[in-house]
Amino acid sequence: MRKKDISEWNTTDFTKYLQEEHLRRYGVEYQPFGKWAVEQGHIGRIIGTTKKEGTHSKEFLKEFIDACFNEYKPTALYPGISFGFMLTYKKPTWQRVELAHLKKSRVEDAESATDWDEVEKWL
Template sequence: MTTYETKPVANWNTRDFQAYLKAEHQRLYGVPYVPMRGYQAEAGMLGRWVGTKRKPGEYGPEITKRFIDMCFADYKPSIEWPGVSFGWMQTYKGTNLQRVANAVEAEQKRAERNEGVDDTWF
């Protein structure tokens, strides 16, 4: 069976993202992952972001993963709120999405600027 660990992020689907969320959540916070409104509802949220076999996503796998990683990095667990979910990230951490989209756009512009530049003399 192929897992998210053996695929490039560009090929991740909603199941891969859910497995990643569970594994990272356990690793970072030491508590089980609990999706907002259940796994099926979360799969729908992720599908809208990442895309499905039938429909492209709004942001794609790379931006979605970077967004999730940024949310994990920002979150400080407490006794009352020991963990997070993708639904929580999507609802309360929209500024992270803006930061990730901005960074990706800057990287693309930098890559376009450097395209065709002969850097062999460096």
């Protein structure tokens, strides 16, 4: 799965990533926040499905998940973190990653606009 480009990931790929990364980082199996179908529904709503467009890019979602994993400090009572927990309790992390993505997008838009301006001047 890791060899697959993130732009090609689907809900199943994100679920596998959560499981693999959770086990690697915390040494315990991943457990969903409630039911698997609920978490997968949230992922599908965010990245989109074959029938419906998502609200955010797959790259954004992976960065959000990674940021949550990086920030989480396991305890004896809570040895791991779930995607449902991330969505519910890590809203400041979501906003920080979202802001970074918006800034990056604006910079890329400005750079591509500048490139076209230069081409037009040259022509």
